[in-house]
Amino acid sequence: MQKNYIFTKSHEWFDPQTNKVGITAFAIEHIGDVVEVELPEEDEEIDKGDEAGTIESVKTASEIFCPVSGTIVEINEELEDSPELLNESPFDKGWLFKIEPSDAGEFSELMNIDEYSKFCAEEED
Amino acid sequence: MSEIKSGMLRKEPLIFEKSQPGREGFSLPPAEVPRLDKLPDSYLRKEQPTLPALSEVEVIRHYTRLSHWNHCIELGTYPLGSCTMKYNPKINEKIAEIRGLTSLHPAQSQDDIQGALELMYILEKELCTLSGFSRVTLQPSAGANGEFTGLSIIQKAINEKGEAQNRKKVLIPDSAHGTNPASVVLNGFKPVEIKSGPDGYLELESIKPHLDSQLAAIMVTNPNTLGIYERNLREISKAVHKAGGYVYMDGANFNAIMGVVKPADIGVDTMHFNLHKTFSTPHGGGGPGAGPVGVVKALEPYLPVPVIEKNEQGNYFLDIYRPLSIGKVHPFFGNYAVLVRALVYILENGSRGLAEVTKRAVLNARYLRARLSKILDIPYKTNTLHEAVFSDRKLKKETGVTTMDVAKRLLDFGVHPPTVYFPLIVSGAFMVEPTETESLQDLDAFVDIVSQIISEAKSDPDKVKTAPHNTGVGRLDETYAARSKILRWKNKK
CATH class of the missing domain: 3.40.640.10 (Type I PLP-dependent aspartate aminotransferase-like (Major domain))
Structure with missing residues (x-):
């Protein structure tokens, strides 16, 4: 399913087919049990790499960095009542928001699944 | 090292739950002057506030019992990194x-x-x-x-x-x-x-x-x-x-x-x-x-x-x-x-005394660092001053036991846990600051306790993962508490 996803070094994923953004299972493993998610507003314009919200867990608060530039078109409202979706299903039900990308040229700057897996293995060491 | 047990530790309900209608801390004689009701009606309460009603001895016992659940610097080692929990002279x-x-x-x-x-x-x-x-x-x-x-x-x-x-x-x-x-x-x-x-x-x-x-x-x-x-x-x-x-x-x-x-x-x-x-x-x-x-x-x-x-x-x-x-x-x-x-x-302390405080604080921390680095993973090799930061990276890989588990298990030995998961640049950070007020014997006891917990992590990881066992309350479900917050007591009428 996440075969076509592309990834950032700060562990966000972006799905070019649905324009959904989320964070990876690797990141969630380190963040721990999520208790609160703060998301951007709809219609907000965000640049690639800028902060697009925060994820608070029992251990820490982590920033979400926008993987591509664009306009927020939808946020996952289910996360407000069920932040655990991020732990249970980070690549699917735990998506964070949908973004209308303003520059598809940015996609190539992100990692594909193989590159990302390799990146994570190096981070672990 | 042996675990501690407190003979007087007991379960204690909330003070609101101990309340008995009409019970009072003081019995005052009837007033000798007539009562004046001068406040306008709109400012007067229609219902009594839901304050707990208890006698003086019940209140004293409640808080004294709760105080037995506490850890403090007067009770034992308190190596909370970055906080400098030194003993405060009386x-x-x-x-x-x-x-x-x-x-x-x-x-x-x-x-x-x-x-x-x-x-x-x-x-x-x-x-x-x-x-x-x-x-x-x-x-x-x-x-x-x-x-x-x-x-x-x-x-x-x-x-x-x-x-x-x-x-x-x-x-x-x-x-x-x-x-x-x-x-x-x-x-x-x-x-x-x-x-x-x-x-x-x-x-x-x-x-x-x-x-x-x-x-x-x-x-x-x-x-x-x-x-x-x-x-x-x-x-x-x-x-x-x-x-x-x-x-x-x-x-x-x-x-x-x-x-x-x-x-x-x-x-x-x-x-x-x-x-x-x-x-x-x-x-x-x-x-x-x-x-x-x-x-x-x-x-x-x-x-x-x-x-x-x-x-x-x-x-x-x-x-x-x-x-x-x-x-x-x-x-x-x-x-x-x-x-x-x-x-x-x-x-x-005087100026020389204060410099001595510093030197001893550094000596104590370096002693702990030297001894603990034989049993815990130390991510930065650079020599440190007043505190030392360890990581659970290896321990977690080998046994599944995390910094949080070790910290909780320390409570069973009457030691306050060090600072955990900070600084963020160290994964599973375990940050120890003994301060100058711990003696060599206290430091050695701390090292022995940590060593024992690390061996337990290898032989009986569940014991560490489910700690603490000897405290007034056991391991709390922090996730549940944060997701379903109850921020104040409510009268269940």
Whole structure:
């Protein structure tokens, strides 16, 4: 399913087919049990790499960095009542928001699944 | 090492649940004067407030029982990194309780409070001597309030130079205290994170790209949160000054350099002290603290008002006529009793004694570091001063046991856990600061307990993962508590 996803070094994923953004299972493993998610507003314009919200867990608060530039078109409202979706299903039900990308040229700057897996293995060491 | 058991530990319900309708702490005789109901109806309660109703002895027993659940520095080792939980000599308390001090009113005439003002005057001088700064304000009520004050002073100085529009950047190393970026934002500056070098030091090279006309300041915690002394700070300060910026030092870890290094000598322009940490005030319950801020000569005009001066007749007075001052940062004079304890601590140790405190704090931490690094993973090899940071990386891989589990298991041995999961640059951080007040025997006992827990992690990991077992309450479900918050007691009618 996440075969076509592309990834950032700060562990966000972006799905070019649905324009959904989320964070990876690797990141969630380190963040721990999520208790609160703060998301951007709809219609907000965000640049690639800028902060697009925060994820608070029992251990820490982590920033979400926008993987591509664009306009927020939808946020996952289910996360407000069920932040655990991020732990249970980070690549699917735990998506964070949908973004209308303003520059598809940015996609190539992100990692594909193989590159990302390799990146994570190096981070672990 | 053996686990501890407390013979008197018992389950205790909430005080609201123990309440019995109509029960009272005092029985007052009937009033001899007629009752006056003068308040308008709209201001009167229609229902009794839901306060617990108990007798005096029930209240006393309730809180005494709860106090048996506590851990405190008087009970055992408390190696909470970055917090400097040293033992607070009881003489501090005795003197802070002197009636002449406790019954003063802060609005009393200055002629009546000469002694109290003199005490602050002397404390300021002592802190100046220890830090090399020309003046110190005693007002800020804690570290973060001190950070805010120091940065406000920097901002005012930049403003006076007419550079406020441009100079917005404050550089903060990733090994700084977590409150630093917040204080920066609160002052309208923009924090820029600087990565520390591979050995845990802040490097001049990583600062260089930011040395421009937008630079307001650098904010350095020294020693940093890894316990490492920032050996490059002197040359970094020079470079920052040359670019027109200021150097703020977070002095929370002053216990590692007190009496040995004067921050002003290494180019620091302003710094806060945490009196409650370094100069001994009980602070486990979250305060009150005191975060005096020292400044170099050039920043003096911007200090908060009032400052304490001495006139030619030898009288102390509060100077409020300082047109460039940033104003007040705390009502009246700050947390006065903390100032009293700090001065007592400074005077009873003397300058040599304070340097000795520092050396012993460093020796204790290095001893723990040397012994614990044989059983725990230590991510930075650089030698440290007053604290040591370990990681659970290997332990977690081999046994599944995490820093949190080890910390919880420590409770079963009557030891307060160290700081965990901070600093963030170390995965599963376990940050130990023993302070100078622990004896060799206490340190050895701590190492033995940690060793035992690490062997348990290998032989019986579940025992560690489900700890604590001997405390009033066991492992709490923090996730459940955070997701389904119950923030106050509600009467179930």
